[in-house]
Amino acid sequence: MIEIKNLYKTFSSGDDRVDALRDISLTIADGDVYGIIGMSGAGKSTLVRCINMLERPTSGAVIVDGKDMGTLSTSQLRDARREITMIFQQFNLLMQRTCLQNVCFPMELSGVKKAAARKRAMELMELVGLPDKAGAYPAQLSGGQQQRVAIARALATDPKVLLCDEATSALDPNTTHQILSLIRDINAKMGITVVVITHQMSVVKEICKHVAILDHGTVAEEGLVSAVFAAPKSEAARRLVFPDRVDEQVSNPHSEGQLRVIFRDAKTTSIPLVARMARELGIMANVISATTQPIDGETYGSMLLGVPHDQMESALAFLGSIPNMTVEEVTDLV
Amino acid sequence: MYDNLFSPASVEQALTCLRNEIPFAIWETFYVTVLSTALAVVLGLPLGVLLVVGEKGGVLPLPGWLMKILNILINLLRSIPFLILMIMVFPLSRLLIGTTVGTTATIVPLVVAAFPFIARLVESSLREVDPNIIEAAQSMGATPMQIICKVMIPESVPSLMSNVTIALTTILGYSAMSGIIGGGGLGKIAINYGYYRYKYLVMLVAVILLIILVQIFQSVGTRLAVKSDKRLKH
Numbered sequence: 001m002i003e004i005k006n007l008y009k010t011f012s013s014g015d016d017r018v019d020a021l022r023d024i025s026l027t028i029a030d031g032d033v034y035g036i037i038g039m040s041g042a043g044k045s046t047l048v049r050c051i052n053m054l055e056r057p058t059s060g061a062v063i064v065d066g067k068d069m070g071t072l073s074t075s076q077l078r079d080a081r082r083e084i085t086m087i088f089q090q091f092n093l094l095m096q097r098t099c100l101q102n103v104c105f106p107m108e109l110s111g112v113k114k115a116a117a118r119k120r121a122m123e124l125m126e127l128v129g130l131p132d133k134a135g136a137y138p139a140q141l142s143g144g145q146q147q148r149v150a151i152a153r154a155l156a157t158d159p160k161v162l163l164c165d166e167a168t169s170a171l172d173p174n175t176t177h178q179i180l181s182l183i184r185d186i187n188a189k190m191g192i193t194v195v196v197i198t199h200q201m202s203v204v205k206e207i208c209k210h211v212a213i214l215d216h217g218t219v220a221e222e223g224l225v226s227a228v229f230a231a232p233k234s235e236a237a238r239r240l241v242f243p244d245r246v247d248e249q250v251s252n253p254h255s256e257g258q259l260r261v262i263f264r265d266a267k268t269t270s271i272p273l274v275a276r277m278a279r280e281l282g283i284m285a286n287v288i289s290a291t292t293q294p295i296d297g298e299t300y301g302s303m304l305l306g307v308p309h310d311q312m313e314s315a316l317a318f319l320g321s322i323p324n325m326t327v328e329e330v331t332d333l334v
Numbered sequence: 335m336y337d338n339l340f341s342p343a344s345v346e347q348a349l350t351c352l353r354n355e356i357p358f359a360i361w362e363t364f365y366v367t368v369l370s371t372a373l374a375v376v377l378g379l380p381l382g383v384l385l386v387v388g389e390k391g392g393v394l395p396l397p398g399w400l401m402k403i404l405n406i407l408i409n410l411l412r413s414i415p416f417l418i419l420m421i422m423v424f425p426l427s428r429l430l431i432g433t434t435v436g437t438t439a440t441i442v443p444l445v446v447a448a449f450p451f452i453a454r455l456v457e458s459s460l461r462e463v464d465p466n467i468i469e470a471a472q473s474m475g476a477t478p479m480q481i482i483c484k485v486m487i488p489e490s491v492p493s494l495m496s497n498v499t500i501a502l503t504t505i506l507g508y509s510a511m512s513g514i515i516g517g518g519g520l521g522k523i524a525i526n527y528g529y530y531r532y533k534y535l536v537m538l539v540a541v542i543l544l545i546i547l548v549q550i551f552q553s554v555g556t557r558l559a560v561k562s563d564k565r566l567k568h
Binding site for chain 2 (some may be wrong): 052054077078079080081082085086088090092093094095096097105106108109110137138139157
């Protein structure tokens with residue numbers, strides 16, 4: 001289990017002070033796939049680097065498996081880091097070593113015998129699907145293949161936690177999907193806790209069970225991915241879940257108000273909402289945007305409606321009476 | 335001064351010299367250059383490593399005053415003209431070799447002149463190593479020594495090789511100067527015949543041979559550097 005308690009990180013150079021992280025508290029359960037998502041500069045990378053102390057927190061604690069990482073001695077920290085490995089956006093393989101030697105590298109550091117290390121490395125190359133690339137150099141591989149080698153290297157010391165720092169951000173959508181499947185398999189087979197740092201909502205939707213949304217160094221929202229996606233409460237979450245700020249251009253806020261409708265499961269999605277509103281209540285709603293997306297095996301839909309100001313109340317009452325649906329007036333678009 | 339460069343007498347003399355003195359001079363130049371470079375690398379490599387890992391935010395931060403002293407010392411040695419340095423290190427040569435003249439004695443000033451230069455070259459090679467790769471090694475629990483020996487140096491081998499080649503050709507040039515203090519080699523022949531005895535053809539031959547040596551060192555060095563670089567797809 002990873003517990004992050006009241007974590008602060010301030011970077012200061014001269015008189016300049018930047019509060020990268022402010023009062024972050026999170027709990028990540030064993031075996032979870034936990035997403036930390038946010039825009040660039042939200043503090044995600046700093047946060048993940050605080051977990052293995054590549055970045056020293058200004059205050060607060062990071063406790064991994066009962067060990068307070070901040071209080072470990074240098075050599076204890078090195079041992080702890082073998083259990084919390086990391087993969088990176090740019091893969092960070094040693095370019096002058098073959099793939100097999102790269103996978104052997106962490107074992108070399110911890111003094112594993114050469115023959116045993118090579119054997120284990122070969123198994124891992126097979127696990128990530130690249131047994132034939134053992135003798136190749138990273139420069140001869142595609143980005144996706146390099147990330148697979150990096151994953152094999154990260155698994156070499158039998159870690160309990162795998163930190164993925166924008167691990168798919170440099171890859172195309174198809175390769176991203178393959179790498180995420182590999183990470184999910186590893187999580188399922190080996191029970192390794194995975195922490196995924198990303199700015200891509202699609203990555204969180206694809207593999208995470210829980211998610212924390214980071215905004216300007218604070219946790220804006222946290223919980224089950226399905227819950228956060230179904231009804232994002234915070235402004236930052238809404239920005240990520242509905243990146244549809246183009247709404248502003250297609251709707252006239254002076255003549256109509258806006259309603260955000262979020263509904264779950266197939267039954268709700270089959271009700272002809274807009275048509276019923278028009279027929280039964282005479283409300284001529286304007287559909288500004290609508291999407292449906294699968295999250296965690298369930299179907300979620302969201303719709304942004306433009307409703308004349310004087311009919312807003314009756315529309316809210318009507319939509320609010322339908323089960324499995326949440327509705328709210330949107331005021332922050334203007 | 336180049337009149338009568340190819341008069342029968344001077345051609346005759348050049349040929350004699352080519353037969354009798356030049357082969358040994360080539361060997362002397364070669365041995366002084368390579369040995370001096372090797373010794374300068376032995377001193378310069380660790381120093382260059384210190385310059386990179388010892389700075390603030392480096393892998394193995396050292397006290398700021400120590401880094402300042404190292405930097406000043408290197409700049410100081412680098413700013414003394416080699417001709418003067420040769421004379422200034424006489425006491426050191428006497429201490430280490432027992433004499434201040436002769437071919438072996440010239441190795442001392444050559445090493446003294448070359449190791450700060452090599453330290454700077456090593457410094458620039460090591461700075462080329464992607465800091466993200468170093469961070470990755472730290473995230474795996476590598477010790478500072480492991481990062482130096484298993485990441486920084488191996489990752490910069492191609493760059494180190496081409497920089498050592500630059501040092502080698504520079505030291506070759508310096509070694510030719512050491513004819514002044516009685517160092518042997520092509521430089522001595524060029525000075526003795528050309529400057530002291532006005533035998534310009536012999537001087538020209540010695541210079542051409544120096545040029546050829548530089549070409550050989552440079553092309554072998556470049557080839558080795560390229561060949562060792564696994565970032566290039568062969």
